[in-house]
Amino acid sequence: MEINSEKLQILTWRANEQLYGADIHYCYEVQSGKKVIDVPHSRNYVSGIVNLRGDVVTVIDLFALMGQKVQDYTDKSVIIRLKFNDKQIAVKADSISDVV
Numbered sequence: 001m002e003i004n005s006e007k008l009q010i011l012t013w014r015a016n017e018q019l020y021g022a023d024i025h026y027c028y029e030v031q032s033g034k035k036v037i038d039v040p041h042s043r044n045y046v047s048g049i050v051n052l053r054g055d056v057v058t059v060i061d062l063f064a065l066m067g068q069k070v071q072d073y074t075d076k077s078v079i080i081r082l083k084f085n086d087k088q089i090a091v092k093a094d095s096i097s098d099v100v
Contacts, residue, residue, distance in 0.1 A: 010100050013080060013093035016063045020093070021100075028081040028088065029053075030096060036073065044070060047092050052081050059090045 009024040029052065036048040036059050045065035049056050059079060064070040074094065081090045 011080070012097040012100060013078070013091075014095050014097055015061075015091075015093050016068065017094075018063065019097065020062060020091075022080075022082060024099060026082050026084055028083040030078050030080050032076075032078045034079050036079070036092075050079060050090060052079070052090065055088065057081060057088055057090045059092055061092045 010021040011024050011027045011030075012019055012021040014020070031050075031052060034050050034052070036050050038048045039046055039058075042048075045061050047059040047061045047064075050059050051057075061070055073092070076095050078093050078096060079090045080093055080096075081088060
């Protein structure tokens, strides 16, 4: 009898002092220093779009999505690209915390 010994790994990050996480299998890449282009007339939780390795990806501010105050980007801000099958989004984070 063989038991699947693969452990769940979660990439964790911080946004406005809140801790978030996602299964590492859905985390495609983490980028810093990318220019996010504003999208006029978009929802307040859409930070904009960004070009990540030739793909134009929508950047979501999770904190704003949950009805909290929209946070500005800092020099430590990062973009985390999440992919599932052929769908992808990016989320804005203040910093990467750890893989647990």
